[in-house]
Amino acid sequence: MEKKKIVVLPGDGIGPEIMTAGLKVLEAASNKFDFKYELDYQPFGGAGIDEAGDPLPEQTVIAAKAADAILLSAIGGPKWDDCPRRPEKGLLEIRSALGLFANIRPTTVEDIQIDRSPLKADRVQGTDFVIVRELTSGAYFGEPRSLADDKAIDTIFYSRAEIERIMKIGFDMAVKRSNHVTIVDKSNVLATSKLWRQIAEEVAQSYPTVTVDYRYVDAMAMAIIADPKQFDVVITPNLFGDILSDEAAEITGSIGQIPSVSAGSAGVNLYEPIHGSAPDIAGQGIANPISMIKTVAMMLDQSFDRSDMAQAIITAVNQVIEDQVVTADMGGEFGTAAVTDKIIEFINGGTAQWEQRSLIKSGTHM
Ligand SMILES: NC(=O)c1ccc[n+]([C@@H]2O[C@H](COP(=O)([O-])OP(=O)(O)OC[C@H]3O[C@@H](n4cnc5c(N)ncnc54)[C@H](O)[C@@H]3O)[C@@H](O)[C@H]2O)c1
Ligand SMILES: CC(C)[C@H](C(=O)O)[C@@H](O)C(=O)O
Numbered sequence: 001m002e003k004k005k006i007v008v009l010p011g012d013g014i015g016p017e018i019m020t021a022g023l024k025v026l027e028a029a030s031n032k033f034d035f036k037y038e039l040d041y042q043p044f045g046g047a048g049i050d051e052a053g054d055p056l057p058e059q060t061v062i063a064a065k066a067a068d069a070i071l072l073s074a075i076g077g078p079k080w081d082d083c084p085r086r087p088e089k090g091l092l093e094i095r096s097a098l099g100l101f102a103n104i105r106p107t108t109v110e111d112i113q114i115d116r117s118p119l120k121a122d123r124v125q126g127t128d129f130v131i132v133r134e135l136t137s138g139a140y141f142g143e144p145r146s147l148a149d150d151k152a153i154d155t156i157f158y159s160r161a162e163i164e165r166i167m168k169i170g171f172d173m174a175v176k177r178s179n180h181v182t183i184v185d186k187s188n189v190l191a192t193s194k195l196w197r198q199i200a201e202e203v204a205q206s207y208p209t210v211t212v213d214y215r216y217v218d219a220m221a222m223a224i225i226a227d228p229k230q231f232d233v234v235i236t237p238n239l240f241g242d243i244l245s246d247e248a249a250e251i252t253g254s255i256g257q258i259p260s261v262s263a264g265s266a267g268v269n270l271y272e273p274i275h276g277s278a279p280d281i282a283g284q285g286i287a288n289p290i291s292m293i294k295t296v297a298m299m300l301d302q303s304f305d306r307s308d309m310a311q312a313i314i315t316a317v318n319q320v321i322e323d324q325v326v327t328a329d330m331g332g333e334f335g336t337a338a339v340t341d342k343i344i345e346f347i348n349g350g351t352a353q354w355e356q357r358s359l360i361k362s363g364t365h366m
């Protein structure tokens with residue numbers, strides 16, 4: 001069997017800590033299920049600046065383009081905030097360089113998580129939606145942009161082609177899930193949002209089974225808290241998706257358990273938790289590894305067609321949550337390594353008592 005090549009970007013802050021956890025789980029699952037891979041560590045983010053003088057060194061781009069999949073943990077931190085090319089710039093550039101225009105961020109609240117949600121149980125029970133975030137255009141990439149003489153400019157730009165392709169990803173996903181799409185925009189104010197909504201209406205014509213509703217982003221922020229169960233697939237421009245996905249993560253109890261996949265036309269996907277490098281807890285051994293471990297599961301399922309391995313990992317994760325073997329952000333008293341080891345124990349021992357749930361329903365498939 002040919003070895004799969006995985007580029008590893010451990011990044012900054014808690015990044016290397018949770019990457020170690022994710023890779024330990026990958027190793028354990030691979031041993032059990034006979035999956036062969038090789039890892040190619042590359043400098044990126046603040047670590048890229050320190051090791052190779054740039055947040056996105058040329059060698060990292062070359063390696064990423066040649067990979068079967070890319071695993072990223074998180075980048076950034078106060079140490080590099082004043083650099084002319086910050087770690088965050090490297091993140092935007094790798095997304096752009098690899099054409100990763102669709103970022104899929106799931107929000108699923110299993111029954112075992114309900115007590116950890118800041119929302120009341122009856123509001124949050126059954127929540128299961130995905131945010132489909134446009135990732136390589138909009139406010140993050142529009143030109144001109146400048147900051148000089150106490151004046152600053154950012155530009156939001158969207159073309160028809162950029163909107164059409166992200167709409168198709170979202171509508172296709174809805175067909176595989178619950179046939180409902182929510183379009184998020186600010187079309188009562190922004191020209192780009194008017195185009196966004198117009199194209200959504202056009203694309204919807206080709207999906208007769210899919211029901212569609214339209215939300216202004218401010219009302220959407222409210223609805224995620226008020227009634228999250230109503231959503232299935234949520235399609236958003238880049239900036240709105242960044243904000244709403246952190247909000248959505250919080251209703252699951254912790255952002256430290258949310259994975260994502262960024263995909264596009266080039267064929268190689270990048271898998272990353274949605275959170276950042278958490279400088280406030282870095283180096284303490286208390287970061288929640290579940291986001292990274294679920295990110296590994298997503299990679300196995302989507303890039304390597306190993307839903308058996310992904311399922312075993314997700315099942316083991318659910319088991320530690322049920323057994324309260326979790327980190328402080330989820331109300332537990334265990335460290336990163338202890339949670340990881342327990343997950344591995346469950347992978348090796350099996351978790352028959354946990355009914356396996358469909359990965360497709362969890363909404364990460366594109
Ligand atoms: N994709 C990325 O690499 C990414 C994403 C977001 C932010 N960032 C960068 O990360 C740095 C810190 O940003 P921030 O503090 O605004 O956001 P953050 O997501 O790093 O942290 C927000 C809060 O969530 C907590 N948290 C996040 N992940 C956790 C985990 N796995 N376990 C336990 N707690 C966790 C943190 O401790 C913090 O209290 C900044 O430099 C920012 O630009 C990077
Ligand atoms: C670090 C930052 C550039 C990034 C973004 O805004 O896309 C992050 O917040 C994310 O959600 O992946």
Ligand SMILES: [Mg+2]
Pocket residue numbers: 242243246274
């Ligand atoms: Mg973000």
